[in-house]
Amino acid sequence: MLSIKNIHASIDGKQILKGLNLEIKPGEVHAIMGPNGSGKSTLASVLAGREEYEVTEGSVEFEGKNLLELSPEERAKEGLFLAFQYPVEIPGVSTTNFIKAALNEKRKYQGLEPLDAASFLKLLREKAALLELDKSLLSRSLNEGFSGGEKKRNEIFQMAVLDPKLTILDETDSGLDIDALRIVAKGVNTLHNADHSIIVITHYQRLLNYLQPDFVHVLMNGRIVKSGGKELALELEEKGYDFIKEELQESLTA
Amino acid sequence: MDTIRTEYLEERFKELQSAQTGSALQNWRSEGFKNFSKLGLPTLKNEEWKYTGISRLFTKDYTIPSKKDNVIDRETVDKAAIPGASGMEHLVFVNGKFNKDLSSFQSNDGFEICSLEEAFNGKYHEDAEAYFNKSSLFIKDGIHALNSSFMNESVFIKIRKNYHATKPFYFDHIFDTTSNHLLASPRILVVIEENANVQMIGSYYTHGSMDSFSNEVMEIVVKENARLEYYKIQNDTPNGSHTGTTHIRQVGKSYVHTVNISLNGGMIRNNTDIIMEEQANEAHMYGLYFLKGNTHVDNHTLVDNTKPHCFSNELYKGIIDEHATGVFSGKIYVRPDAQKINAYQSNKNILLSDTGTINTKPQLEIYADDVKCSHGCTVGRLDDEALYYLRARGINKDLAKSMLLKAFAEEIVMQIKIEPLKEYVEVQISDRLQLAD
Ligand SMILES: Nc1ncnc2c1ncn2[C@@H]1O[C@H](COP(=O)(O)OP(=O)(O)OP(=O)(O)O)[C@@H](O)[C@H]1O
Ligand SMILES: [Mg+2]
Numbered sequence: 094m095l096s097i098k099n100i101h102a103s104i105d106g107k108q109i110l111k112g113l114n115l116e117i118k119p120g121e122v123h124a125i126m127g128p129n130g131s132g133k134s135t136l137a138s139v140l141a142g143r144e145e146y147e148v149t150e151g152s153v154e155f156e157g158k159n160l161l162e163l164s165p166e167e168r169a170k171e172g173l174f175l176a177f178q179y180p181v182e183i184p185g186v187s188t189t190n191f192i193k194a195a196l197n198e199k200r201k202y203q204g205l206e207p208l209d210a211a212s213f214l215k216l217l218r219e220k221a222a223l224l225e226l227d228k229s230l231l232s233r234s235l236n237e238g239f240s241g242g243e244k245k246r247n248e249i250f251q252m253a254v255l256d257p258k259l260t261i262l263d264e265t266d267s268g269l270d271i272d273a274l275r276i277v278a279k280g281v282n283t284l285h286n287a288d289h290s291i292i293v294i295t296h297y298q299r300l301l302n303y304l305q306p307d308f309v310h311v312l313m314n315g316r317i318v319k320s321g322g323k324e325l326a327l328e329l330e331e332k333g334y335d336f337i338k339e340e341l342q343e344s345l346t347a
Numbered sequence: 348m349d350t351i352r353t354e355y356l357e358e359r360f361k362e363l364q365s366a367q368t369g370s371a372l373q374n375w376r377s378e379g380f381k382n383f384s385k386l387g388l389p390t391l392k393n394e395e396w397k398y399t400g401i402s403r404l405f406t407k408d409y410t411i412p413s414k415k416d417n418v419i420d421r422e423t424v425d426k427a428a429i430p431g432a433s434g435m436e437h438l439v440f441v442n443g444k445f446n447k448d449l450s451s452f453q454s455n456d457g458f459e460i461c462s463l464e465e466a467f468n469g470k471y472h473e474d475a476e477a478y479f480n481k482s483s484l485f486i487k488d489g490i491h492a493l494n495s496s497f498m499n500e501s502v503f504i505k506i507r508k509n510y511h512a513t514k515p516f517y518f519d520h521i522f523d524t525t526s527n528h529l530l531a532s533p534r535i536l537v538v539i540e541e542n543a544n545v546q547m548i549g550s551y552y553t554h555g556s557m558d559s560f561s562n563e564v565m566e567i568v569v570k571e572n573a574r575l576e577y578y579k580i581q582n583d584t585p586n587g588s589h590t591g592t593t594h595i596r597q598v599g600k601s602y603v604h605t606v607n608i609s610l611n612g613g614m615i616r617n618n619t620d621i622i623m624e625e626q627a628n629e630a631h632m633y634g635l636y637f638l639k640g641n642t643h644v645d646n647h648t649l650v651d652n653t654k655p656h657c658f659s660n661e662l663y664k665g666i667i668d669e670h671a672t673g674v675f676s677g678k679i680y681v682r683p684d685a686q687k688i689n690a691y692q693s694n695k696n697i698l699l700s701d702t703g704t705i706n707t708k709p710q711l712e713i714y715a716d717d718v719k720c721s722h723g724c725t726v727g728r729l730d731d732e733a734l735y736y737l738r739a740r741g742i743n744k745d746l747a748k749s750m751l752l753k754a755f756a757e758e759i760v761m762q763i764k765i766e767p768l769k770e771y772v773e774v775q776i777s778d779r780l781q782l783a784d
């Protein structure tokens with residue numbers, strides 16, 4: 094589904110990703126962990142198509158297409174969804190109108206008619222219920238004045254409506270209280286299926302307890318330096334990143 | 348460069364005066380023309396006209412309607428009117444002059460409409476003497492004097508005590524330029540008595556391919572516990588230029604809400620003055636100029652706090668595309684006695700093209716020490732973060748831009764409290780942005 098090969102990316106002339114490789118098959122859940130500033134959000138931005146980032150080397154294939162050639166909106170319509178670490182507040186654009194525009198743009202891309210008002214509202218209501226999202230948020234300006242947790246929940250709500258093939262969760266768990274974490278995890282699990290893959294960027298084990306990743310990767314200094322199963326996350330939680338740094342040191346001196 | 352011609356105006360002025368001997372406005376016009384002759388057209392050296400080269404409009408000769416040429420066919424009236432006009436007190440002005448036959452309003456006990464001459468000569472002479480032409484004490488330039496020189500078929504409106512108007516008053520200005528360039532000088536005096544409540548709308552429509560220059564002066568007096576909403580809508584053709592003063596005096600503790608929407612036209616200058624003459628007056632002023640082509644819109648606002656405890660809030664927003672120009676100059680005076688006032692002002696602009704221009708200038712003159720004033724202005728491009736967020740959800744770049752611009756404008760549009768008018772403005776903006784619904 095997604096094949097990242099030797100990706101190098103920089104922003105404002107500063108090299109952040111330095112030869113990153115990752116393969117994701119349909120239905121897999123991959124966790125990416127790593128110290129602050131290691132390049133996790135940068136990877137997410139490069140995949141979503143943020144124009145400030147320059148890819149200087151490497152390739153990304155998504156569902157057989159050269160992802161890097163596509164605009165951010167084309168990537169989204171091809172089925173890529175990034176739940177932002179810091180969702181943007183957009184005064185004056187209501188959450189409902191925004192989601193309607195996004196959904197209809199995707200349907201147009203797929204050669205489908207726009208959803209009629211009744212079906213759209215039904216879909217909205219159904220997904221809002223899944224995320225236990227307060228309906229008053231839907232008529233408010235997008236993310237404006239939303240609490241940290243509401244913003245994150247709103248991201249997963251959008252994911253639920255847009256039904257992507259690949260979702261990247263960038264620290265969706267941070268800022269969520271215990272109940273919200275459970276609700277968000279339940280939402281993600283409901284949408285996760287054999288065709289829908291997930292990349293979870295996180296610092297903590299707690300979301301992974303719910304999502305049960307197939308693979309855990311450690312990103313450091315712009316590269317994936319270690320990969321393992323879900324037990325790797327537990328090991329990191331216990332020991333921190335030092336033991337990996339030491340391993341790296343050893344392999345370098347060996 | 349084309350030369351600027353104003354000499355012929357003297358002849359036109361004399362023609363008008365001799366055709367109107369005995370009119371109560373004779374002396375006012377004479378004084379106006381005397382001032383105009385002295386002041387001349389404002390030049391860029393005049394601080395108040397620094398960014399608006401109005402004299403450029405005088406490189407051609409204008410026809411000035413001196414006789415009763417204030418007729419136009421019904422079809423044009425229908426075309427000029429904003430949607431919903433049939434549900435309003437619809438006052439039609441052709442070439443700056445009131446036309447009662449084309450107008451449709453239902454007189455009742457709540458208000459009366461007559462000519463300014465009738466007001467001066469009849470039972471409203473006290474109002475006329477007390478309130479007429481007081482704006483000239485604030486706007487002392489040749490453009491205001493030019494209006495006074497050529498005002499004709501001007502109108503006086505009295506809104507009586509306690510009258511809560513159910514229909515908005517709609518000043519529908521139509522300029523016939525099918526055969527010549529036209530200089531029109533609409534002049535209106537409105538007195539809103541105690542406890543009355545009215546909404547008013549002004550719009551401007553040039554019919555014909557020659558140029559129109561409408562130079563309006565509107566004076567509105569708002570008395571104790573009255574409430575005024577005034578909406579000025581500018582969506583004329585590029586050959587329609589306009590200068591207008593809306594001079595609002597809050598002579599009693601009252602509430603004023605103004606919205607100025609400029610979408611299309613030639614060179615436009617709006618003066619919106621609020622003079623707070625009583626304690627605890629409240630005013631809200633909004634403006635949106637969404638411009639393209641070569642349209643030039645200059646908004647000059649004034650809030651003059653002369654008494655304590657007044658409150659004013661002002662928000663003007665601009666979107667400038669193509670070769671258009673937006674000018675904002677917001678003046679706040681706080682007179683020495685005006686303690687404990689709150690005055691807020693903000694001007695926000697988005698520049699969409701490299702060829703567009705924005706000039707913005709807040710001016711605060713504060714002579715009292717216990718006041719809360721704030722002002723701010725921004726000139727920027729669309730928010731890249733927001734644009735990226737929308738695109739990352741699959742919304743095309745153009746549509747995403749349009750959605751953000753619409754949202755930017757919406758903050759002003761939602762201040763229009765007349766539903767059909769608000770809808771009309773929304774449709775105009777959506778069309779400009781190629782947005783559905
Ligand atoms: N415009 C920029 N110019 C220079 N450096 C930048 C710029 N934007 C981001 N960076 C740097 O890129 C590095 C990687 O940032 P990134 O946001 O990808 O980290 P992260 O792994 O997501 O960290 P966190 O866990 O704190 O979210 C950081 O050192 C950051 O300071
Ligand atoms: Mg990050």
